[in-house]
Amino acid sequence: MATAQAAEPETRTIVNDLVLHVATANGSGSQTSNMVLLRTLFQMGIPVSGKNLFPSNIQGLPTWFTIRANGKGWIARKQDADIVVCMNPDTSDEDAAAARKGAILIYEETLNLADKRPDCVHYAVPFKKLIAEACPDVRLRKLVINMLYVGVCAQLFDFDMEEVRKAISTQLAGKQKAIDLNVPAVEYGYKWAAENLKKADPYRVERMDANKGKIIIEGNAATALGLMFGGVTVVTWYPITPSSSLCEYLEDYLNKYRIKDGKRTFAVVQAEDEIAAVGMLAGAGWAGARAFTSTSGPGISLMNEIIGLGYFAEIPFVICNVARTGPSTGLPTRTMQGDVLSLFYASHGDTKHIVVIPNTPKEAFEMAGEALDLAEEFQTPVFILSDLDLGMNFWMSERFEYPTKPFKRGKVLDKEALDKLNGQWGRYRDVDGDGIPYRTYPGTPHPKAAYFTRGTGHTPDATYSEKPEDWKNNMDRLARKFETAKTRVPKPEIVNNGHAAGLIYFGTTTEAIREALAELDDRHGLKLDQCRLRAFPFTQEVEDFIHRHERVYVVELNRDGQMRMALGAELPRLAGKLRSVLHYDGMPLTAENVVSQIVEFERK
Amino acid sequence: MAGTAEAPTTNRIGLQKKDYAGSKSTLCIGCGHDLITARLIDAAFDNSIKPEEIVKLSGIGCSSKTPAYFVSRSFSFNSVHGRMPSVATGTALANRNLKIIGVSGDGDTANIGMGQFVHVMRRNLNMVYIVENNGVYGLTKGQFSATADKGSKLKHGQVNHMHAIDLCALAVELGCRFVARLFAGNTKMMRQVLQAALAYKGTALLDIISPCVTFNNHEGSTKSFPWMKSNELALQDIGFVPAYDPHYEEMGHGEERVVKLGDGSKITIKALDKDYDPSNRAGALQLLAEHHESGKVPTGVIYLAEEAPRFTDHLGMVDVPLSSLKEDTLRPSKAVLDEVMDSLA
């Protein structure tokens, strides 16, 4: 009989502050179990996050899921787990060895981890034996064995079983057979733990009320929703982790909600590669569609030539880069903020692009619609810079607000407008002085509507030209257009309390930064002002922020400090104030890492 | 043949030939590509095409420059090297009602653009895909392209030892339903086939041997004017009978094959050499393979199948162009967002 053996009897209790790490094999169906744990905590009103650490493979390789629940709202990744569930015999030795001192290990009895980590708390569970009892049908056992640890954890850490049942129903929505199979397995695990395990650790959860009105969603689904409500019409894609689920979600949503009289108000096309995906956007954006594709770093590399064409021929389309670890195939299932420069300045020659940078699903939703607007307003490719952590992990979020602002379709001349102008117009003339020209859609029924689109040098009237002054004038107008963009892109989020040091960050490092700033203040007496970048080009506020501070840390997930380089390049007079705080092992940022680097800098 | 004995000064929609003109060609004098351009103008005029209902797309090369030289009243997009097919696909997605004329070169298609060519042939867009095939890269000064025949020589004597890619054979293989090989010097056949291809609802691949007088018109070239004049093997006498032509009911008798198109027009194909059957896919491939050996270049309609649903028909889209949809259609209601949010709570 399994019993708990603790190094010392536990007297403390730790409420609503735990990191639970589950090790399983890819393709073993553990995702459902992990989501049930996550949802239960969420439904109990405790702030929570779930991060999936999975291999680039379909079945068999190890995979981990980390849940952090924290009553104070700290839900960034943490270096060490408090509770480790070892379900994968292939990695259990390593998983146990990696656990911090005093961690709680829950594992299959026969793995015998007690001898290997006498400094940990042990709950040995005879999972194989239990599943034989809980599930008479041999063929189904593999599918539900992971539900046993849900029951065991629920019992040990005081999860509300009613919420567990509800979480199963939500997770397996509509699949009654699966629900009927999974609920008893969880209950069996719960009952066994109650009868056989002696509580020997301090962790427990308690209902609270922090999640009212919130949802749980992956960033990719949020971006997809933003695009649907933003009126996307042409979607092309080529599968690549971690972006694939974005277009899959999008296609599902569109098929459900964007049908008119039984017909689709959109087209979704799987292209033969990323060059074709972006080529289709160039054609679609040119012909008047709100065109979108999603990809990741390798796809961006392939798209570069046509991105430059889009910039120079002034064609609107939107690309979401759900970034992963590179270069090359890199770590395809890990995260990175490594494509900052390859987006900001994508393609050859003089190019600069509008990039929006969401940090939460809610912002991903809002910025997706905004990106479609910006692309058409500025007649240029616009990027959404996301990453695997945002795109594929599960985030609590405020409910999204229904967008009420009308679409911005930009300066388009239709037949009536051309009639009024007597057909007198030029595709690349800067009529309004903002660098943004007028365009017409192919098919516009007016004899003067047509113009010739090309990637070669052209005059304001879109005729071919190799004249130096025509080239320069056009490039200067494009620069003017980019200046105009500075006034329209999302502004940074700034907290300024007049401290000497500032911190610049962006995207999914937000949660870790929040926690790190609190800790720097509480434990080290270090206070920093903050600027969260939300777009490129950098707006005046960013310049002012750096200007006002003596030294500014730039936190990012890459080796070379790409955002620091871009800030330095765009604001050269201020470059000397910037210092890099970096994290680049493929994993999401932890507060610990930020704190230790900044403390070290500040001590110097 | 077709009942257009003398071209009228205005066509059925009241436009004159000059309304289909483009800007002046900047290609070398005598370039085969200019002959194609001229026949395109004729064909668009003869078919009474509304200029705003076609779009011209191209890649990069001397050939890909030519959309500037015909029908300036139509929209045009000279894109990047080898990627015209994807840009054309995107255009068709945004506006399914546009007829696309895609112009490419042999390098643009058979070398850098091979991947996109292969995939666009599978799609069946409403597009005439013209390859102005001279066996070399004209614009970068005469290097071999992948359509150069085995044994053919460059100007300075280099010999191509690799097998040529036959774009017609590939197109047939990949499901393209209208495939023709033409010679830019055979004006009459080119004009009729262009008219038919423009009327055809679906992808028509026209591989037109179009000699480069500057880099590939010498002895030893198999894409030169002299070579083609002596080796062209015209398979058929082709006619095109537009839907509005009052004489068409009398056409199509005797040994001619008549293919009726959806808009009511007809293509008439009269076999010359032997009774070649352009509706037989396997036979088409066999013909092409045989002539790789003989050195003769069969021209005419290699393969022609009935019009079939196009790529855009399979996508279940609304009938109007997606580009014409406005916010009232494109933004679902608040109730939809509420429903989605509730499902995630």
Ligand SMILES: Cc1ncc(C[n+]2csc(CCOP(=O)(O)OP(=O)(O)O)c2C)c(N)n1
């Ligand atoms: C990405 C890229 N690579 C190379 C070139 C240079 N280039 C321009 S045209 C061309 C070949 C064109 O050959 P073809 O399509 O046969 O056209 P032609 O000039 O013979 O009509 C090349 C290699 C380019 N423009 N872009």
Ligand code: SF4
């Ligand atoms: S180089 Fe050859 S293909 Fe190009 S314009 Fe001159 S003749 Fe024509």
Ligand SMILES: [Mg+2]
């Ligand atoms: Mg060529």
